[in-house]
Amino acid sequence: MSGHIGGTITPAKYWSDASQARIAFVDDILRQVPSSSLSNAGASSAIDEEMEAIRSALRSIGTRHNALTLTCRIPTEILAEIFLFYQSQYRGIFPDCSGRQIYGGHLWWVPGVAHICRHWRQVALGYPRLWANVSLSLNRNWGTQMLSLSKASPISISLVDPDSCEAFLPALPWSTEKLHLDPIEVLSQHLFHIQDLIISSCPCNIIPWIRLLETAAPLLESLSVTVNLHLPDTTRDNPVPIPENFLSTHPRLRKLSLLWTFLSDWTACSLPLLTALNIDAPDPQNFLDRRNLVLPSHEQFLDCMQQMPALETVHLSHCLPPLSPMYSTRTVSLQNLKSLFVRDRVDRCRQVIEALDFPESTSIAVHCWSPLPPSEYDCLRIVPTLSQHLCRGDTTPTPPQALSLRLGVVFERTELLLDAWRNFTPPTVDEDRKPYFGPKPSETTIHLQCDWEQSDAYIERRSLIKVAEAIPLEELRFINIGGVGDVWGAKDWHDTFARCVEITHVSAVDSPSESLVTALSLTDDVEAPGSAPPITRGGPPLFPEMVSLTLSGANLLRSDHRVWDTFVCMMHQRQESPECVTILDRIELRVCTVAEWMVRRMGEYAAVVVWDSVNPETGWGAEAQPGGWQSEADGEEDNVEDENGAE
Numbered sequence: 001m002s003g004h005i006g007g008t009i010t011p012a013k014y015w016s017d018a019s020q021a022r023i024a025f026v027d028d029i030l031r032q033v034p035s036s037s038l039s040n041a042g043a044s045s046a047i048d049e050e051m052e053a054i055r056s057a058l059r060s061i062g063t064r065h066n067a068l069t070l071t072c073r074i075p076t077e078i079l080a081e082i083f084l085f086y087q088s089q090y091r092g093i094f095p096d097c098s099g100r101q102i103y104g105g106h107l108w109w110v111p112g113v114a115h116i117c118r119h120w121r122q123v124a125l126g127y128p129r130l131w132a133n134v135s136l137s138l139n140r141n142w143g144t145q146m147l148s149l150s151k152a153s154p155i156s157i158s159l160v161d162p163d164s165c166e167a168f169l170p171a172l173p174w175s176t177e178k179l180h181l182d183p184i185e186v187l188s189q190h191l192f193h194i195q196d197l198i199i200s201s202c203p204c205n206i207i208p209w210i211r212l213l214e215t216a217a218p219l220l221e222s223l224s225v226t227v228n229l230h231l232p233d234t235t236r237d238n239p240v241p242i243p244e245n246f247l248s249t250h251p252r253l254r255k256l257s258l259l260w261t262f263l264s265d266w267t268a269c270s271l272p273l274l275t276a277l278n279i280d281a282p283d284p285q286n287f288l289d290r291r292n293l294v295l296p297s298h299e300q301f302l303d304c305m306q307q308m309p310a311l312e313t314v315h316l317s318h319c320l321p322p323l324s325p326m327y328s329t330r331t332v333s334l335q336n337l338k339s340l341f342v343r344d345r346v347d348r349c350r351q352v353i354e355a356l357d358f359p360e361s362t363s364i365a366v367h368c369w370s371p372l373p374p375s376e377y378d379c380l381r382i383v384p385t386l387s388q389h390l391c392r393g394d395t396t397p398t399p400p401q402a403l404s405l406r407l408g409v410v411f412e413r414t415e416l417l418l419d420a421w422r423n424f425t426p427p428t429v430d431e432d433r434k435p436y437f438g439p440k441p442s443e444t445t446i447h448l449q450c451d452w453e454q455s456d457a458y459i460e461r462r463s464l465i466k467v468a469e470a471i472p473l474e475e476l477r478f479i480n481i482g483g484v485g486d487v488w489g490a491k492d493w494h495d496t497f498a499r500c501v502e503i504t505h506v507s508a509v510d511s512p513s514e515s516l517v518t519a520l521s522l523t524d525d526v527e528a529p530g531s532a533p534p535i536t537r538g539g540p541p542l543f544p545e546m547v548s549l550t551l552s553g554a555n556l557l558r559s560d561h562r563v564w565d566t567f568v569c570m571m572h573q574r575q576e577s578p579e580c581v582t583i584l585d586r587i588e589l590r591v592c593t594v595a596e597w598m599v600r601r602m603g604e605y606a607a608v609v610v611w612d613s614v615n616p617e618t619g620w621g622a623e624a625q626p627g628g629w630q631s632e633a634d635g636e637e638d639n640v641e642d643e644n645g646a647e
Contacts, residue, residue, distance in 0.1 A: 026050060063118050072119045079120070080127040083113050087130060107135055107142070128153035132195075136160075136181055143181050147190060154195035154219050159183040159209070161201040187212045196222040203227055203238050210242060210261075216249045221273075223253060227260040239282045239293060247271060262319055266296035269304045275336075277308065278315040298324035302355060305332045315341040317367075320348035333357040343367040346450070350382045353389070360392035365447040379450035380463060383418070383470040386446045390420050391472055398422060399472035402439045406482035406509065407460055410451070414460055418448040418467055424477045426504065427548075432586045432608050436550065438480055438507060461487045468496045476500045481516075482509030482552075493519035494542060503543050507550035513592075514554050517566050520546075522573040544579045549606075552590040556598055564598055571605040583607060 026047060033040045066072050074082070087109045113130075114121045124130055131149040134157040135142060147155075161183070183199065187209060194217060199209055206227055213223075227240050242258060244265035255276040262281040263269075284293060296304065301321040305311070311334050320342060337358040342349045346368040353364065364386060370378035391397040401424035406417040422445045427436050464487060479497065481488055493516060497503065508516040522541050556564040574580040584606040589599065591612060602609045 022050060066117050066119060072117070076123055076126075079123050080130070083109075083120075083124055083127065083130055086113065125149060132156060140181055147186070150193075152193050154193055155190065156196035156222075157186065157190075157194060158198040159186060159200070161205045183209050184212065191215055191217050191220075193219055195219045198224045198226075200226040200228060202230060203240050204235065207240060210240065213246055214243045214249060219252065220250050221252055222255040223250070224255075224257040225259065225261055226257075229260065237282075241294065244268075262294060263296075264294050266294075266300045266304045270307045272307070273310055274308045275310050275312045277311060277313070279319050280315070280317040281319040283318050295319060296321050298322075298328065298351065298355070299330075301352070302330060302332050305334065305356065309334070310336055312336050313339045315339075316352070317341075317343040320344040320352050323347045323351055328355075331355055331357045335359060337362050339363050339365075341365040341367075346370045346379050346382050350385050353382075353385055360389070362389075363443075363445055363447075364389060365444075365449075367449045369451055377463070377466070379416070379452060380466050380470070383448065383467055386418075386420075386448060387470050387472065390422065390446050397472075399475045400445065401475055402478035403471060403473070403476055404438060404480040404482075404507075405464055405467060406480070407464055407487055408482070408484060409454055412454050413451045414454050414463075416448075416450045416463055416467070418446070418471075419444050420446045420471060421478075424505075426477070432548075433610065435590065435610060435612075436505075436548070436586075436588060438478060438505075457485045457487055460485070461492070464488060465492065465496065473497065473500050476503050478505040478507075479503055480507040480509070480550075481512040483512055484510050486511065488512040488515060490515045490519040498540075498542060500543070501540070502545060504545050505548040505550075506543055506546050508552065508554075510553040513551040514558075514563050516551070517554070517563060517570060520574065521566060521570040522577060541574065541577060541580055545581060547581055547585040548588075549584060549586075550588040550590065551592055553592065554589070555593040557593050557595065568601070575605070586610060 029043050029046055033043050071079075110124075114124045128149060128151040131146045132153055132155045134146045134150065134155050136158065159181075183201075187194075191212065197217075197220060199206065201209065206225075210225065225242070229237050240261045241264040242261060245268060247253075247263070247265075248268040248270065251270065252273060253271050254273050256271075256274060257276070257278040259278075259280045260282055263279065282293065296319075298321045314334075314337065332355065334356055335358065337356075338361070340353070340356070340358065340362055341364075342352055343366075347370075349366050349368045353366075366382060366386065368379055368382060372378045390400050400420045400422055402421035404417070404419040408415050408417075419441070421439045421443060423443075424439055460483070464481075464483065473496070476497075479500070481493075488511065493512075506516065519542055554563065556567065575582050586608040587602050587606040587610070589602075589609075589611040594611065599609055599611050
């Protein structure tokens, strides 16, 4: 299109003629400056003003030129949705106008949207949904501006205490600016359009905030309340209750998380849309004044669960109902439940699990303890209940295919860990060359953690055996046993897993790793645990289909290589036996005391040997050195050192 729009004068001639008067004005200013003067502030300032006026005119024309570009011809509604998509998809690091970097927060997207051109900036500032994720981490101006730009659209906001309690977090001596907005002011003015809310503070300051939540919030869908404990030996931590009518005033809640606080009323809780419930109440074992804690009765708890039919994840700690004195057959159906976690006394955990009806695909995690002696046996009463769920199938029972049993000591208390998987997928060829820790924890069907006062090795061994006896083992493909001390001997391996002929992946941690080497031997004399005399076994070999062997914490150099000699003898016997797999897919040694020539020798028994070195310089935490030692079949000969170091 020609530049002669509206007349015959060209743009060059027009602007040349229009500027002559101002150029003459500038020349007049220059003539007034004495030739002997090296500088003149007044003249320089006047000329700067002229140049700024010209630049302003150029910007105005540039804005109109940008209006003809493709990116500015997009309808405003569509452009705003593009900005919203960009905000949700990409994360980067950009400097803001002052040179500071905006990263890892809610405003990283601003430079890529609002700092491009004036039109884009106007569209971004006029679209409330872009400012719905309110950030209060920079300063008060940012927070106030975002609250203003969001208008009445649903917002997400995280509130922390601007004046932290000294018993929780002492104030920094150089911090004089009040960075955050007053939570009470924000909640009072904006609760009507808050959709996602996170509040966090110490018990001293959070109570007034929680009381404001009694006011109905028509748009509130996600709420997280975290009570931060005071520093040790400062101020007493009093439990913080949630208002009685809280659940009834927020009917649109979909996610609720309460940490170190508790519900003061379990009766009015009609939340048909709630999908995630997380209540982590104060631990009654560590709390002095327990009278303020409110626990529901068994019937109140079931009534509450019945009014939350859409639940998908449930996490309940220290808030389960006490054991009901009357036996009840009532159950509540939660057919959408995917994950259930309970932490409390064993009788309460068992009562809740048995009272809920959920799909067989639901994963269950239980952390329990018992105040009744002997607590180590009382805790295990929940194992049959978990085993019953573990074996559930669509039409017929489906026993688990993977099992992990570990026994350890934490803060002078014995801790038993049980993990079971209904399905097991063997590692791929590439995974075989890396450290393998068993099935993924995210796919666990049941997880049980019990703890009791530390007892002797016999009681701990009996606890492991009782758990193994309660779990169907016939179709296991993966097994992992771990423990410290003399808790699992070769006889226990045979007595427990002799009938598990389909196990292909075997793992042992700490002391069971050395007893496993003895148990895998095909000789008649098998070492018994403790000081008992050797026992004689017969029948088929243990784990005849084993293709993967993982030993963790074993000492193959103990007693003049006694464990190593047993291992070599065992592997030769299994290679010669027609009932066993000849060459294993992999052998893994993790934090084992082993010589390098031993690792090279293992290349005769497995296609891949994965191991980590242990030496005085690096200790037990050395990085793994995965890889398979090539054999003669691969075209190369290995120089294998014997026990004396000769090649």
